[in-house]
Structures are given as C-alpha cells and as structure tokens.
Amino acid sequence: MNTLRAWARDLSLGARFAFGGGRQGWTRTLLTGVGVGLGVALLLIGTAVPGALTDRHEREDARSLLGATTADAPGRDTLLVARVDQTYRHQDIGGRLLRAEGPDAPVPPGLKALPKAGEMAVSPALERLLASPEGADLRERLGARITATVADRGLTGPAELLFYLGSDSLQRGGPGEYRIQRITAFAGDREPRALGPGLMLLVVLAFVALLTPVAVFIAAAVRFGGERRDQRLAALRLVGADGRTVRRIAAGEALSGALVGLVLGAGFFLAGRSLVGSLSFQQRSVFPEDLDPSAWLLLLVALAVPAAAVAVTVPAAVAVAGAIALQMVFTGVEEDYERPTGQDPGRAAVSVMMHMGTESRLDALARELAATPGVVRAVPLTGFQAARSTPADGQTIRGTIGTCDALREVADIGACAEGDAFVLSGGGLSPTGEPLAPVPGERLYAGNITSFGARELPAQKPVEWAVPAGARTVRAVPDPMGDLREGVLVTPSAAPREMGSWPTAQVYLQTDESRPDTLDRIRTAVFRAEPLAKATTLRESSEDTSYAAIRTGLFFGAAALLVLIGTSMLVSQLEQLRERRRLLAALVAFGTPRGTLGLSVLWQTALPIALGLSLATGTGLALGSALLWVAGRPVHVDWTSVLALAGAGVGVVALVTLLTLPPLLRMMRPDGLRTE
Amino acid sequence: MTPAGSLLVATGLCKAYGTTKALDDAAFSIHPGEVVAVMGPSGSGKSTLLHCLAGIVAPDAGTVTYDGRDLTALGDAERSALRRSQFGFVFQFGQLVPELTCVENVALPLRLAGVRRKEAEATALGWMERLQVEDVGAKRPGEVSGGQGQRVAVARALVTRPRVVFADEPTGALDSLNGELVMQLLTEAARAASAAVVLVTHETRVAAYSDREIVVRDGRSRDMERAI
Numbered sequence: 020m021n022t023l024r025a026w027a028r029d030l031s032l033g034a035r036f037a038f039g040g041g042r043q044g045w046t047r048t049l050l051t052g053v054g055v056g057l058g059v060a061l062l063l064i065g066t067a068v069p070g071a072l073t074d075r076h077e078r079e080d081a082r083s084l085l086g087a088t089t090a091d092a093p094g095r096d097t098l099l100v101a102r103v104d105q106t107y108r109h110q111d112i113g114g115r116l117l118r119a120e121g122p123d124a125p126v127p128p129g130l131k132a133l134p135k136a137g138e139m140a141v142s143p144a145l146e147r148l149l150a151s152p153e154g155a156d157l158r159e160r161l162g163a164r165i166t167a168t169v170a171d172r173g174l175t176g177p178a179e180l181l182f183y184l185g186s187d188s189l190q191r192g193g194p195g196e197y198r199i200q201r202i203t204a205f206a207g208d209r210e211p212r213a214l215g216p217g218l219m220l221l222v223v224l225a226f227v228a229l230l231t232p233v234a235v236f237i238a239a240a241v242r243f244g245g246e247r248r249d250q251r252l253a254a255l256r257l258v259g260a261d262g263r264t265v266r267r268i269a270a271g272e273a274l275s276g277a278l279v280g281l282v283l284g285a286g287f288f289l290a291g292r293s294l295v296g297s298l299s300f301q302q303r304s305v306f307p308e309d310l311d312p313s314a315w316l317l318l319l320v321a322l323a324v325p326a327a328a329v330a331v332t333v334p335a336a337v338a339v340a341g342a343i344a345l346q347m348v349f350t351g352v353e354e355d356y357e358r359p360t361g362q363d364p365g366r367a368a369v370s371v372m373m374h375m376g377t378e379s380r381l382d383a384l385a386r387e388l389a390a391t392p393g394v395v396r397a398v399p400l401t402g403f404q405a406a407r408s409t410p411a412d413g414q415t416i417r418g419t420i421g422t423c424d425a426l427r428e429v430a431d432i433g434a435c436a437e438g439d440a441f442v443l444s445g446g447g448l449s450p451t452g453e454p455l456a457p458v459p460g461e462r463l464y465a466g467n468i469t470s471f472g473a474r475e476l477p478a479q480k481p482v483e484w485a486v487p488a489g490a491r492t493v494r495a496v497p498d499p500m501g502d503l504r505e506g507v508l509v510t511p512s513a514a515p516r517e518m519g520s521w522p523t524a525q526v527y528l529q530t531d532e533s534r535p536d537t538l539d540r541i542r543t544a545v546f547r548a549e550p551l552a553k554a555t556t557l558r559e560s561s562e563d564t565s566y567a568a569i570r571t572g573l574f575f576g577a578a579a580l581l582v583l584i585g586t587s588m589l590v591s592q593l594e595q596l597r598e599r600r601r602l603l604a605a606l607v608a609f610g611t612p613r614g615t616l617g618l619s620v621l622w623q624t625a626l627p628i629a630l631g632l633s634l635a636t637g638t639g640l641a642l643g644s645a646l647l648w649v650a651g652r653p654v655h656v657d658w659t660s661v662l663a664l665a666g667a668g669v670g671v672v673a674l675v676t677l678l679t680l681p682p683l684l685r686m687m688r689p690d691g692l693r694t695e
Numbered sequence: 696m697t698p699a700g701s702l703l704v705a706t707g708l709c710k711a712y713g714t715t716k717a718l719d720d721a722a723f724s725i726h727p728g729e730v731v732a733v734m735g736p737s738g739s740g741k742s743t744l745l746h747c748l749a750g751i752v753a754p755d756a757g758t759v760t761y762d763g764r765d766l767t768a769l770g771d772a773e774r775s776a777l778r779r780s781q782f783g784f785v786f787q788f789g790q791l792v793p794e795l796t797c798v799e800n801v802a803l804p805l806r807l808a809g810v811r812r813k814e815a816e817a818t819a820l821g822w823m824e825r826l827q828v829e830d831v832g833a834k835r836p837g838e839v840s841g842g843q844g845q846r847v848a849v850a851r852a853l854v855t856r857p858r859v860v861f862a863d864e865p866t867g868a869l870d871s872l873n874g875e876l877v878m879q880l881l882t883e884a885a886r887a888a889s890a891a892v893v894l895v896t897h898e899t900r901v902a903a904y905s906d907r908e909i910v911v912r913d914g915r916s917r918d919m920e921r922a923i
Contacts, residue, residue: 259779
C-alpha cells in the first residue's frame with residue numbers, strides 16, 4: 020500500500036474515531052471542539068486587534084486638530100475650532116466648539132453639516148447618556164439642542180462620548196487664542212504613530228503572556244478523552260498497528276477535533292464580535308466591523324491550530340506566570356510612564372483657568388463657583404503680564420493679583436493688608452544681564468504688551484503701572500498646581516487698572532470629598548460661564564496615554580483569559596467526570612456520601628491548581644526578575660498584585676467546582692448510574 | 696513435548712517490574728494448530744508470559760523465537776507486522792474499539808494490512824457468521840452483550856487467518872454458559888484454520904479445551920502432560 024493511501028486511511032480512521040462512538044463520541048468531540056473553539060476565538064480576536072487599532076487611529080487622526088490644515092486669515096473655507104473636552108462622573112467627553120467663517124468651512128468626519136450656534140451634534144453614546152436619568156446633571160452643562168448624531172466614521176468606538184457645539188462667539192485674538200484654531204480641513208498629514216521600545220516590549224510581552232496559555236489550552240482541549248483514546252490506541256497496537264500508524268490515526272482524531280474547533284471558534288468569534296459593540300471597558304470600545312482579522316492571519320490561525328493540536332500536548336498553568344511577570348515589568352517601568360505632577364490635591368481639588376478674563380468676570384465666576392454645593396473654598400487669582408517696554412522685547416514680568424488670603428497660596432507673604440504688594444525673590448537675570456524681578460517703584464507696562472494693535476480683536480492699549488514703592492520681597496511657595504511663581508504679587512487695590520480682557524483668571528477650589536457630584540457641578544458651572552475655561556482636576560501623578568492604553572489592553576486580555584481558563588477547567592472537569600462515571604457508580608454503590616464526592620471534585624480541581632499556581636508564581640517572579648534585569652531596572656515585587664492574581668486563580672477554582680456540582684449530582688442519581 | 700517442530704518457542708525468559716519478578720527463567724513452546732493452556736494463580740506471571748510471547752513486552756533476558764525468527768531482535772514495525780498478519784488476540788474485555796461497529800472492529804486488522812473496506816468487511820462478516828454474531832455487525836460494542844462482544848473479539852482475532860491466537864482470560868468476564876460457547880467456537884475455529892492458541896486462564900473448565908497445559912508459579916513455568 021502506498022504511503023499516501025496509508026495516510027488517507029489512517030487519518031480517516033482517526034476522524035471516524037472522533038465522530039463515531041455514538042452520543043458519547045460526539046459529546047467528547049464536541050467538548051474538544053468547544054475547548055479549541057474558545058481558544059480559536061481568542062486567537063482570532065488577538066489577530067484582529069492590530070487592524071482594529073489601526074482603524075481606530077485612522078478615524079481619530081481624520082478628525083484630529085493636531086494635523087489639521089490651518090489658515091492665518093478668515094476665508095470662505097475656514098472654521099474656528101476649540102477643544103472643550105469635559106469630564107462627567109469620571110467619564111471623559113470629547114468636545115469641540117465650532118464656528119464657520121465661510122460657507123465652505125470643513126465639516127468634521129461623521130457629520131453632514133456643521134451645527135449652528137446653540138445647536139449640538141453628539142455621538143450616539145452621549146445622546147443615550149444625555150437622555151438617561153444618569154445624564155440629568157450633564158444636561159445642565161450640555162443643554163444645547165441636539166440636531167445631529169455623529170456617524171461611526173467620526174468616532175473611535177461605539178461607546179465614545181463626543182459632541183460638536185456650534186458657537187457664534189468664538190474668535191481668535193487675545194491671550195487665549197492658542198486654544199482656538201482656524202482650519203481649512205480636519206485631516207492632515209500626520210506622522211505614523213510609533214511606540215517607544217519600552218512600550219513595544221510591554222506589548223510583545225502581553226501578547227506572549229496572553230497567547231501562550233491559549234496555545235496550551237488548545238493543546239489540552241484536544242487531549243480530552245485521553246484515557247479512552249489511550250485504550251483505543253492500545254487496542255490498535257494489539258491488532259498490529261505500528262507506532263507510525265497509531266500516530267497517524269491519533270493525528271486524524273486530533274485534527275478532526277481541531278477542525279470542529281475551528282468552525283466553532285469562527286462561530287464564537289462572529290457571535291463575540293457582534294456583542295463587542297455593546298461592551299466598553301475603561302471607556303474604550305470597539306466597533307464590531309473593526310474586528311476584522313487580515314486574511315493571512317486567518318490563514319495562519321487555520322493552519323496553526325490543527326498543527327498545534329497534533330503537535331502539542333502540554334498541560335500547564337502558565338497564565339498566572341505570564342501575568343505576574345508582566346505585572347512586575349509594568350511596576351518596574353511604571354515610573355517611566357507615570358510621573359508626579361507636583362500638584363497638591365490636598366490644597367485644591369480643581370483649578371479653573373480662564374483666559375480673556377476681566378476682573379468682573381473673574382469675580383462673577385468665583386462667586387458662582389463658591390456657591391456651588393460641595394465647594395468649601397474658592398481662591399481666585401488674576402494673572403497679568405508686564406514689561407519694561409512695549410511692545411515687549413521678549414522679556415516679560417509675571418504679575419499675580421489676589422486678596423491677602425489668596426496670595427498666601429503662592430508665597431510666604433507674612434503680614435498683609437489690602438493695598439500691599441510683594442516682589443518675589445529669585446528670578447535671576449535676563450540674557451542681557453537685567454534682573455528679571457522688578458524693584459519697588461519701577462515703572463512697567465501691563466496688559467496687552469505683546470500684540471498691541473496686531474490682532475483681530477479691537478486693539479487694547481497697554482497700561483502704565485508702577486510697582487508700589489512699599490513692596491516687600493518675599494519667597495514663593497508652590498501653588499496647588501505645583502507652579503513656583505515669579506514676578507510681583509499685588510492685592511486688588513494696588514493692581515494695574517483697565518487692562519481689558521487681557522488678564523487671565525484662575526480659581527482654586529477646595530471641595531467636600533464626601534459629596535461625589537461636586538466636581539461635575541463645578542465643571543457644569545464653568546462650562547456654562549465660559550466654555551473655553553478649563554477645569555483641571557488636580558492629581559499627584561499623570562500617566563502616559565499609550566502606557567495606559569496598553570495596560571487597559573492587558574486587563575481586557577487578562578479578563579478574557581480568565582474566562583477561557585475557567586471554561587477550560589469546567590470542560591475538562593466535566594470530561595473527567597464523564598470518563599469516571601463507572602468509578603463514581605462504584606463509589607455510590609458502596610454508599611459514599613454525596614458530600615464526600617463533591618469534596619473530591621473540589622480537591623481534584625484545587626490541588627492541581629494550587630500546585631500550578633505555586634509553580635506559576637515562582638516562574639512568574641523569576642521571569643519578571645529576569646526581564647527587569649535584562650531591561651536594567653530594579654527588581655521590585657508588587658505582592659498585592661501577586662496575591663490578587665493568585666486569588667483570581669483560587670476564585671476560578673471555586674467557581675468551576677460550583678458549576679461542576681450539578682452535573683455530578685445528576686450523574687450520581689440511580690437512573691444515571693444504572694447503565695454503569 | 697520437546698520444542699522440535701514448534702512454531703513459537705521461549706527459553707530462559709526473565710522479566711521484572713521494579714523489584715517484583717514476574718518471570719524467572721520461564722520456558723514455553725507450541726506447535727502449529729495446538730491449543731496450550733497457561734495456568735496459574737493470579738499474579739503468577741502468566742499474562743506477562745503471554746505478553747512476552749506475543750512481542751508486546753520485551754523480556755529482560757531470554758529469547759522468544761517464532762517460526763525461526765528471534766522476536767526480541769525485531770523492531771517495532773516488524774513486530775507490528777507480525778501481530779497484524781501472524782498473531783491474533785482475545786482479551787478478557789474484548790478490547791474492541793467502541794467508536795467502530797462490530798463488523799468494522801472485525802475488519803480492522805485487514806484494513807490495517809491494506810485490504811480495501813468492502814473486501815475487508817465481507818471477510819469480516821464471514822467470520823462473524825462462523826462465530827454466530829453476524830446479526831450484531833452494525834451495532835457498536837457498547838450495544839451488544841458481553842458474550843456477543845467476546846465472540847466479535849474472537850472473530851477479529853481470526854480474521855487475518857493468524858498462525859497463533861493469544862487469548863488472555865477470554866471468558867473471565869462471562870457467565871459459564873457464554874464462556875462455554877466462546878471457548879467452543881474459539882477452539883473449533885482455530886483448529887479449522889490450523890491456528891495455534893495460547894490460552895491464559897486460571898479456570899480448569901476453560902483449560903479443558905486445550906491439548907496441553909503449562910503451569911506458571913512464581914514466574915517459573917512447568918509443562919504438564921494432559922491426563923486423559
């Protein structure tokens with residue numbers, strides 16, 4: 020018999036074993052198929068992720084203002100745009116104020132027309148939020164009439180919260196003009212996004228850590244029914260099948276299970292894909308159509324899974340090891356991507372910054388904010404620019420206006436009364452050798468010192484002002500934002516007058532932390548008073564967005580993996596129970612209590628997992644240490660994370676045991692055991 | 696009886712599992728068409744002897760010669776080919792493949808030898824008729840009685856017209872009536888095909904179907920002439 024025929028015969032015999040054997044045989048193959056299918060689905064999702072990210076980035080870039088084509092002067096095709104991003108109950112909301120300057124102004128992707136003044140276009144998720152009871156407070160902030168919905172091509176994901184608000188007051192000019200862009204098109208040329216080597220290492224590690232258990236799981240799944248198969252193969256050996264023939268038959272059987280798994284996996288993937296649009300994790304969501312693996316990756320999975328099914332038979336608990344190693348690497352490189360901001364949330368929870376603020380507007384805003392429920396203290400400060408000549412030759416002096424109480428937030432001023440002024444120590448010398456800090460009695464220009472008569476707003480002349488002769492020199496202290504100020508500090512009656520809209524206004528707000536809605540009320544009040552005002556929540560540290568995205572991705576993957584591990588254990592346990600039905604029958608016949616049998620299942624699951632977790636923890640710690648050592652980082656073990664991961668493993672064991680009990684009890688019923 | 700003219704001869708067989716000696720200088724011989732019962736209490740080493748004779752287990756010492764060929768010197772492929780074409784096996788629990796129908800089980804050795812399906816199944820059905828189980832051909836082993844399953848296993852053992860059939864406690868799981876039937880059909884069919892039968896049993900009732908008995912005790916064998 021030629022080799023090809025022998026192969027065909029043996030493989031088909033293997034397939035016969037997989038699909039033959041009546042209900043029992045089918046059940047076993049189905050269990051294998053479900054197991055492999057889950058792995059395949061995860062692999063398909065894994066292979067679809069790069070494409071999904073690319074699509075997401077492309078849509079993000081298409082509406083980005085960073086790469087937009089800009090214009091200097093108003094024209095038929097220009098649009099004024101300002102970012103007015105919001106936060107509502109810890110959710111980020113993207114926002115843009117738009118004002119068309121001509122009939123051909125560009126329209127953002129996903130919209131057919133620009134919203135007119137007082138009108139708003141929103142993403143479907145934001146529309147739902149605004150319509151829901153949870154969005155009641157947000158409606159106070161974003162109360163404009165909704166006239167359009169942003170289509171999918173203008174969104175990064177289905178759960179993205181985004182609005183475009185039409186404005187008729189947006190204009191360039193003044194100190195805050197850098198926040199307003201004049202553009203002729205949204206899409207522009209942008210450098211392709213690239214991850215640094217550190218982040219790339221994390222991405223590669225995450226993929227390896229997440230996909231290795233999938234491969235192991237697939238290998239384990241095709242071993243379901245191993246006991247029966249071994250008996251079958253032994254019988255074949257007895258009737259004269261040589262080792263090679265038996266291996267081919269076993270390969271045919273494994274291949275059949277893997278092929279069923281591929282079909283089921285494709286089904287799980289498609290089902291999961293249609294569900295994915297309704298899921299959101301840490302405000303990241305994916306359009307189902309974005310999860311579209313490339314053809315060559317599909318081919319790779321279609322070939323690799325059956326190959327792995329035939330070649331690999333290694334049971335292991337490598338998931339926890341990978342996760343611990345990754346956790347260690349994350350902790351090790353955290354400081355590269357998570358930096359202290361210098362901000363002091365203890366002194367102020369929110370800093371509100373408003374450009375083009377007159378004294379009266381600042382006072383009005385400060386009063387409104389102070390009256391917001393949950394605000395304990397409001398500290399308003401006005402900032403202005405001064406110079407020794409005008410227009411300023413590049414060397415400007417910073418001035419801060421505030422009550423004595425407010426000035427104490429930025430300097431150690433000691434005794435103070437209304438009418439006092441202070442010069443801050445330090446400041447050094449300018450490149451021309453001039454002292455940067457002014458001296459008491461020195462005459463300066465304040466207000467519009469840089470762009471006098473040069474911009475689109477009505478010209479505002481600088482005002483002459485003399486630093487009060489009695490000004491004391493004091494030491495600056497970091498303000499709640501961590502900023503160490505220079506220049507002069509003056510109380511309101513000693514400040515320059517009639518600077519127009521040039522001063523900037525800042526209000527520090529202390530809040531009552533026991534009232535969770537306070538921050539949102541503040542943001543609503545600020546947005547209603549001045550959409551371009553920026554409310555910043557003070558944080559001790561800030562995180563690199565790419566790093567955060569990768570960590571989010573890892574959490575996504577780890578969650579999916581835990582589900583996979585749990586399912587795999589459940590399927591394996593059911594398979595084991597099925598194979599040991601005869602033994603169970605004997606034990607029940609001897610009068611073994613059900614509780615004892617139930618506990619035996621727990622132990623059968625728990626002991627291997629406990630052993631596996633111990634080994635995995637050791638391996639993970641060693642692997643993480645090695646990786647950190649290679650990366651030249653200090654080795655640090657975050658025991659809380661290690662315990663949390665090990666705890667998750669224990670949780671999965673408990674859940675699997677619980678889910679295994681109903682079929683066990685069913686099997687132990689007399690009618691279930693009769694045939695055994 | 697001397698080994699002269701023997702089909703299968705074993706001398707000086709030793710086999711140990713850990714510190715337990717299963718065979719200790721055991722000897723065996725069988726002539727073509729002869730039925731030899733290997734008897735002995737449980738754990739005496741009789742099954743190990745059968746496994747060594749069939750080339751399933753390699754002995755630690757000693758030789759097994761089949762038709763002039765030293766089995767212990769053969770590779771896996773050659774021993775497999777020998778089991779496929781020259782030997783047949785019947786075990787206590789039949790060792791049928793549960794996923795295949797009874798006729799497919801009987802045809803399996805022929806299929807492995809390269810015979811086409813139809814031809815193999817036709818031959819298999821012929822043997823099943825002889826063993827009076829042709830009516831269960833389409834059923835799976837799990838759907839037939841123990842006695843029927845064991846007769847299917849005998850048909851499978853004989854389908855390739857082997858020169859030696861190894862039967863390890865073939866009636867061990869059957870009631871006496873079915874046991875008698877299986878033994879009667881096995882020995883008749885074997886004799887008709889001129890096949891030698893190595894019959895491992897601890898039942899004298901079963902051993903009565905043999906031409907000669909060998910008793911194994913503590914790993915040593917002793918040839919007993921049948922008292923007629």
